Amino acid sequence: MSAPNASRDMLRMAGANAVLMVVAAIILLPFAWMLLTVMRSPAEIFSDPFGLPQGFGIVVENFHRAFTTVPMARFLFNGAVVVTVLLFLQLAVSIPAAYALAKFPFSGRNLLFGLVVAALCVPIQVPMLPIYIALAYAGALDSYFALIFPFLFSPFAIFMLRQQFKAFPNEIIQAARLDGFSEIQILLKLIVPSARPVIAAFAVFSITAHWNDLYWPLIVVSSQDMATPPLGMLYFRDGDLGTDYGALMAGAIVTVTPVMVIFLIAQRQFIKGLTMTGLK
Amino acid sequence: MGTSSRGLKIRGLGKHFGDTTVLRGLDLDVIPGEFLCLLGPSGCGKSTLLRILAGFEEPTEGTIETEDGASLIGVMPSRRDIAMVFQSFALYPHMSVHDNIAAPLVMRQMSWAQRQPLLGALLPRGRAIRGEISSAVERVAAQLRISHLLARKPGQLSGGQKQRVAIGRALIREPRLFLMDEPLSSLDAALRTEMRGEIVDLQRRLGITTIYVTHDQTEAMTMADRIVLMMDGRALQIGTPTTIFHDPRHIAVAKFLGTPAINILPGDVSGRRVRCLGRDLPVTMTEPTDRPVQIAVRPEDMTIRVGGKGSAIAPSWMATVERLEPIGHETLVHARVDEGPRVIVRLSGPQLAGFAMPGDARVAIGFDPVALKLFDESGARLTHIAGDRDVAPAPHHAEAS
Numbered sequence: 001m002s003a004p005n006a007s008r009d010m011l012r013m014a015g016a017n018a019v020l021m022v023v024a025a026i027i028l029l030p031f032a033w034m035l036l037t038v039m040r041s042p043a044e045i046f047s048d049p050f051g052l053p054q055g056f057g058i059v060v061e062n063f064h065r066a067f068t069t070v071p072m073a074r075f076l077f078n079g080a081v082v083v084t085v086l087l088f089l090q091l092a093v094s095i096p097a098a099y100a101l102a103k104f105p106f107s108g109r110n111l112l113f114g115l116v117v118a119a120l121c122v123p124i125q126v127p128m129l130p131i132y133i134a135l136a137y138a139g140a141l142d143s144y145f146a147l148i149f150p151f152l153f154s155p156f157a158i159f160m161l162r163q164q165f166k167a168f169p170n171e172i173i174q175a176a177r178l179d180g181f182s183e184i185q186i187l188l189k190l191i192v193p194s195a196r197p198v199i200a201a202f203a204v205f206s207i208t209a210h211w212n213d214l215y216w217p218l219i220v221v222s223s224q225d226m227a228t229p230p231l232g233m234l235y236f237r238d239g240d241l242g243t244d245y246g247a248l249m250a251g252a253i254v255t256v257t258p259v260m261v262i263f264l265i266a267q268r269q270f271i272k273g274l275t276m277t278g279l280k
Numbered sequence: 281m282g283t284s285s286r287g288l289k290i291r292g293l294g295k296h297f298g299d300t301t302v303l304r305g306l307d308l309d310v311i312p313g314e315f316l317c318l319l320g321p322s323g324c325g326k327s328t329l330l331r332i333l334a335g336f337e338e339p340t341e342g343t344i345e346t347e348d349g350a351s352l353i354g355v356m357p358s359r360r361d362i363a364m365v366f367q368s369f370a371l372y373p374h375m376s377v378h379d380n381i382a383a384p385l386v387m388r389q390m391s392w393a394q395r396q397p398l399l400g401a402l403l404p405r406g407r408a409i410r411g412e413i414s415s416a417v418e419r420v421a422a423q424l425r426i427s428h429l430l431a432r433k434p435g436q437l438s439g440g441q442k443q444r445v446a447i448g449r450a451l452i453r454e455p456r457l458f459l460m461d462e463p464l465s466s467l468d469a470a471l472r473t474e475m476r477g478e479i480v481d482l483q484r485r486l487g488i489t490t491i492y493v494t495h496d497q498t499e500a501m502t503m504a505d506r507i508v509l510m511m512d513g514r515a516l517q518i519g520t521p522t523t524i525f526h527d528p529r530h531i532a533v534a535k536f537l538g539t540p541a542i543n544i545l546p547g548d549v550s551g552r553r554v555r556c557l558g559r560d561l562p563v564t565m566t567e568p569t570d571r572p573v574q575i576a577v578r579p580e581d582m583t584i585r586v587g588g589k590g591s592a593i594a595p596s597w598m599a600t601v602e603r604l605e606p607i608g609h610e611t612l613v614h615a616r617v618d619e620g621p622r623v624i625v626r627l628s629g630p631q632l633a634g635f636a637m638p639g640d641a642r643v644a645i646g647f648d649p650v651a652l653k654l655f656d657e658s659g660a661r662l663t664h665i666a667g668d669r670d671v672a673p674a675p676h677h678a679e680a681s
Contacts, residue, residue: 169368169370171366171367171368171370172368172370172371172372172373174334174336174357174364174366174370175364175366175370175372175449176372176383177336177356177357177358178334178335178357178358178360178362178363178364178384179358179383179384179387179449179453180358180384180387180388181358181383181387185387189372189374189375190372190373190374193373193374194373194374
């Protein structure tokens with residue numbers, strides 16, 4: 001072993017930090033470009049992409065165009081409706097299912113749980129076509145229902161919550177049964193509060209995934225009125241005038257901000273939730 | 281707390297999980313108002329019996345009836361009028377101490393609408409019921425000396441405090457039967473002794489029939505009115521602590537109680553005479569028989585003489601001391617009887633004075649014939665008459681040279 005050497009340790013740390021900073025910079029680059037672009041007039045975007053901003057007026061103008069050339073507010077509203085209704089319904093389905101799988105011994109339980117795990121392995125693209133056809137036959141395309149329904153049953157939520165509920169002490173459940181709690185009260189008053197971090201973690205996953213989803217809205221939504229924010233971004237790609245990058249980036253900022261804010265608020269719970277279930 | 285306590289009549293109770301049998305043909309009468317301990321090693325079925333009484337599990341066979349003849353089989357736990365204290369305390373983690381203790385009453389006495397914080401206050405009786413419950417909580421808390429903790433969450437309490445809250449939650453309903461599943465085993469030693477006394481005092485004061493599961497013989501001996509000694513899913517013996525300790529019906533009972541464990545010496549009965557390791561014992565069998573027997577003597581009933589001197593205690597066997605275990609007020613002597621088993625002798629008080637010997641010392645081991653217990657090969661107790669009291673030495677007396 002070599003003698004302790006402060007300057008060498010410092011150098012090593014500096015090296016490690018440098019690597020991290022470079023990687024962080026690569027990841028942040030698109031965001032930086034988004035911010036730079038929104039501060040430019042259409043002419044400058046390509047002529048002078050990395051120059052200093054020309055003034056605040058351009059920014060306001062880009063945001064103004066983002067909200068006027070397309071119904072941006074409508075997209076945000078659609079996104080919010082889909083994401084919150086979906087999250088609420090996913091939890092309403094998954095929490096009782098996870099409780100049953102975690103704490104009730106019934107025949108076929110292991111088989112059912114096996115199916116949940118198997119469903120985890122099936123990518124959404126596999127059942128897409130049959131679901132689409134079914135929605136088409138039901139005349140339900142181009143609606144909130146079409147956006148929400150296929151994701152109601154979340155094997156991921158059931159799996160994650162079952163793992164968490166399983167760790168809940170049986171003795172507390174038995175004490176509650178003696179004290180006269182109904183099963184629903186046990187679930188809502190005792191188990192759900194103890195699983196709050198995991199529920200927060202799932203909420204972040206679900207909100208981000210469905211707020212940002214482009215694939216499924218692109219398939220089932222045809223009218224501008226039903227578009228979610230990522231789908232709405234496509235309307236900036238105007239055939240006649242070319243893409244309006246300034247407005248597009250303003251729209252992108254409006255789209256990503258809510259998710260980032262939610263993540264920042266839920267960050268502590270989110271990380272706690274991930275470590276609690278041993279899922280990473 | 282005017283509580284009408286109740287007894288139970290348990291007949292032929294059995295519980296099987298697949299091929300595993302946890303309880304077999306258990307008969308037990310629980311006397312109203314008594315403190316009954318279910319004592320036994322882990323896996324003996326005592327916790328399963330408690331869980332069946334609580335209604336968490338259904339027995340495979342047998343009956344449980346209250347003294348008025350109502351069957352408990354198939355009755356929901358919440359309808360059995362039973363309260364239970366769990367080993368882990370099982371407090372509701374997100375509720376305050378007050379709400380924990382109040383929970384059984386809130387759940388039973390208030391409708392869904394009345395339980396809602398704002399709506400409840402507006403409804404007829406909502407506010408009144410909540411007030412009654414709160415005063416009940418305060419009364420119980422005062423009794424358990426936890427009034428100052430009512431606003432805290434269980435996570436902010438010490439083990440002993442959690443224990444008191446758990447007992448409070450069980451008491452508030454004034455149940456007719458109180459079940460306790462090793463409630464002291466997660467507390468430290470000093471607190472355990474203290475809580476032992478408190479639980480017994482409380483039980484005597486309230487007179488609630490209590491069934492208490494433990495694997496700790498000290499708890500059972502000090503707390504119980506009666507002990508059910510369980511092993512292998514059976515009740516081996518049911519009786520007062522004194523009876524169980526001094527008059528065990530089975531060798532397993534004798535072995536389970538007492539620390540260190542009872543000494544077992546090999547012996548033979550022919551006719552009415554009993555021989556042990558080549559010597560006749562001054563006892564007479566009640567029934568003449570011919571068979572090998574197991575002779576059990578507690579360490580405190582053994583005597584020891586050093587150097588072959590001292591009064592003629594008959595019979596005695598030469599032995600080699602292997603190890604001394606001084607524990608302050610007493611010393612345990614581990615010795616091997618020549619051509620015989622290892623035995624432990626407990627020396628205390630005057631015997632201890634001046635008792636010091638080098639390792640490998642040769643000693644003469646004897647015992648009080650009155651104190652010995654005879655068991656046949658299957659472990660069943662055999663009765664005998666303790667011989668001529670005149671030749672028997674005074675118990676607990678050994679002379680050190």
